[in-house]
Amino acid sequence: MALSSQEAIAATISDADDTTSVAAAAAPISLQPANLKDIPHLTDFVPNLQTHANPLDHNPYFHTFTGFYLTRSDIVLRQIAYDLSGTFSSSSPHFAYLRAGPRRDVYFEPSNTRAAIVTCGGLCPGMNTVIRELVVGLWDLYGVREIFGVTAGYRGFYSREPLRLNPKIVHNWHKRGGTVLETSRGGFDLEKIVDAIEKHGFNQLYIIGGDGTMRGAVKIFEEIRHRKLNVAVVGIPKTVDNDVGIIDRSFGFQTAVEMAQQAISAAHIEAESAVNGIGLVKLMGRNVGHIALHATLSSRDVDCCLIPEIDFYLEGKGGLFEFLDQRLKENGHAVIVVAEGAGQDIIPRSQAQKEERDESGNLVFLDVGVWLKSELKKWWEMDHQADELFTVKYIDPTYMIRAVAANATDNSYCTLLAHSAIHGIMAGYTGFVAGPINGNYAYIPLEDVAKAKNAVNTKDHKWSWVRSVTNQPDFVKS
Numbered sequence: 001m002a003l004s005s006q007e008a009i010a011a012t013i014s015d016a017d018d019t020t021s022v023a024a025a026a027a028p029i030s031l032q033p034a035n036l037k038d039i040p041h042l043t044d045f046v047p048n049l050q051t052h053a054n055p056l057d058h059n060p061y062f063h064t065f066t067g068f069y070l071t072r073s074d075i076v077l078r079q080i081a082y083d084l085s086g087t088f089s090s091s092s093p094h095f096a097y098l099r100a101g102p103r104r105d106v107y108f109e110p111s112n113t114r115a116a117i118v119t120c121g122g123l124c125p126g127m128n129t130v131i132r133e134l135v136v137g138l139w140d141l142y143g144v145r146e147i148f149g150v151t152a153g154y155r156g157f158y159s160r161e162p163l164r165l166n167p168k169i170v171h172n173w174h175k176r177g178g179t180v181l182e183t184s185r186g187g188f189d190l191e192k193i194v195d196a197i198e199k200h201g202f203n204q205l206y207i208i209g210g211d212g213t214m215r216g217a218v219k220i221f222e223e224i225r226h227r228k229l230n231v232a233v234v235g236i237p238k239t240v241d242n243d244v245g246i247i248d249r250s251f252g253f254q255t256a257v258e259m260a261q262q263a264i265s266a267a268h269i270e271a272e273s274a275v276n277g278i279g280l281v282k283l284m285g286r287n288v289g290h291i292a293l294h295a296t297l298s299s300r301d302v303d304c305c306l307i308p309e310i311d312f313y314l315e316g317k318g319g320l321f322e323f324l325d326q327r328l329k330e331n332g333h334a335v336i337v338v339a340e341g342a343g344q345d346i347i348p349r350s351q352a353q354k355e356e357r358d359e360s361g362n363l364v365f366l367d368v369g370v371w372l373k374s375e376l377k378k379w380w381e382m383d384h385q386a387d388e389l390f391t392v393k394y395i396d397p398t399y400m401i402r403a404v405a406a407n408a409t410d411n412s413y414c415t416l417l418a419h420s421a422i423h424g425i426m427a428g429y430t431g432f433v434a435g436p437i438n439g440n441y442a443y444i445p446l447e448d449v450a451k452a453k454n455a456v457n458t459k460d461h462k463w464s465w466v467r468s469v470t471n472q473p474d475f476v477k478s
């Protein structure tokens with residue numbers, strides 16, 4: 001669906017400072033209907049759907065003031081930083097997304113709604129909060145009484161009986177790490193899953209998971225559309241690695257960074273209490289180094305941060321060993337943080353190891369921390385006198401950073417996310433993801449989220465900031 005011409009939005013930047021050229025400042029950034037990243041609606045493929053008044057009209061806790069209900073002209077801009085001089089103006093379109101929130105008309109009657117919630121992939125702090133808030137929100141805001149948890153991930157649709165949920169059952173789930181519904185990798189069988197959805201009569205699907213889960217959710221949505229089923233699908237992005245694109249950040253990420261700092265702090269204490277001590281911490285981050293980067297920036301105890309987005313090398317000029325030699329001479333100790341996906345291409349591996357994949361098809365990584373520790377020891381023995389003391393203390397907090405309950409910020413984020421998802425689905429939207437863009441909750445096409453990656457941008461200010469904090473080499477061979 002396109003915006004009507006009356007709803008075309010023209011945002012004009014008017015408060016340019018004096019140093020900006022007048023001509024450039026006067027140029028409006030105009031958003032045409034085509035710039036709206038619209039999301040599918042059930043009415044696109046299910047005929048004769050009736051609308052109903054939003055039950056929030058009669059909810060004792062809500063006063064439906066003017067502007068309470070959002071319309072299709074309420075949007076969130078993707079790009080909010082502009083160069084008014086035009087020097088660095090981007091040729092890419094200025095995308096807008098529908099703002100998340102309640103709509104006046106809804107397409108589900110509470111008595112005919114059967115909602116299913118599933119969690120897939122690895123754990124992430126806040127999963128239980130999202131589940132809890134979906135249940136409580138559906139129950140309290142929209143009067144839905146048929147709410148089910150699909151257990152053990154995608155496979156649970158066709159291999160387990162759904163678990164009936166209500167606010168009483170989930171009341172304290174936000175205080176627990178993990179997912180009470182259980183999760184799994186693999187087990188994605190499209191036909192069986194959609195058959196099970198039909199069999200159980202679910203008409204709302206809340207799918208909580210990471211990039212793999214979102215790719216699966218796109219297929220489920222497409223199959224539902226193909227079968228013309230009156231079933232709405234929303235993805236709620238979960239990833240402790242923060243590797244899902246478009247959204248500001250994923251829930252649980254901040255909690256994981258906080259936990260990671262404890263490991264860095266311990267590594268620092270061990271390193272500075274030893275003679276020539278190296279503290280080595282491996283942190284989660286399969287393809288992206290956000291946890292390592294943010295933990296480095298916030299701890300300030302780190303001498304070198306290694307992430308998958310940057311190739312590094314050990315020996316020779318500008319290599320890790322040369323850098324560590326200097327740091328040990330200067331400070332007597334050093335701390336290295338390495339993301340699990342870093343250095344995978346320089347760790348020797350057998351053919352079998354090159355091909356090993358987990359149940360979801362993700363490449364199984366070799367342990368970069370164990371390898372680095374052994375290389376560090378070999379280096380010290382080769383390049384230093386036998387009586388020079390040296391120690392590497394390796395800390396691998398692995399699951400400790402994700403198998404915890406969400407902190408306060410992540411908990412409130414999860415609540416808004418769940419409510420955004422409910423409002424969108426109730427309004428008949430489908431094939432979308434609810435998530436924050438520039439601090440505002442928006443509805444994003446599921447397909448776009450499934451494709452988008454969120455690698456660390458090593459050309460931006462944040463990575464430069466890491467390098468200025470650590471003063472580490474750039475690992476560019478001259």
Ligand SMILES: Nc1ncnc2c1ncn2[C@@H]1O[C@H](COP(=O)(O)OP(=O)(O)O)[C@@H](O)[C@H]1O
Pocket residue numbers: 120121122153154155184185186187188209210211212213214215216217219238239359360361362
């Ligand atoms: N391309 C895909 N198509 C369909 N299902 C997928 C795809 N990739 C992953 N999945 C399924 O999504 C679920 C979670 O994927 P996984 O990669 O383990 O975790 P995450 O969603 O956290 O990235 C698994 O059940 C997996 O089988």
Ligand SMILES: O=P(O)(O)OC[C@H]1O[C@](O)(COP(=O)(O)O)[C@@H](O)[C@@H]1O
Pocket residue numbers: 120121122123210211238239240241284285286340358402
């Ligand atoms: O041992 P598991 O459960 O496969 O989890 C390990 C992986 O989970 C992650 O936290 C990411 O998982 P997701 O893809 O589920 O977000 C990675 O950092 C890590 O490689």
Ligand SMILES: [Mg+2]
Pocket residue numbers: 121210211212
């Ligand atoms: Mg993933």
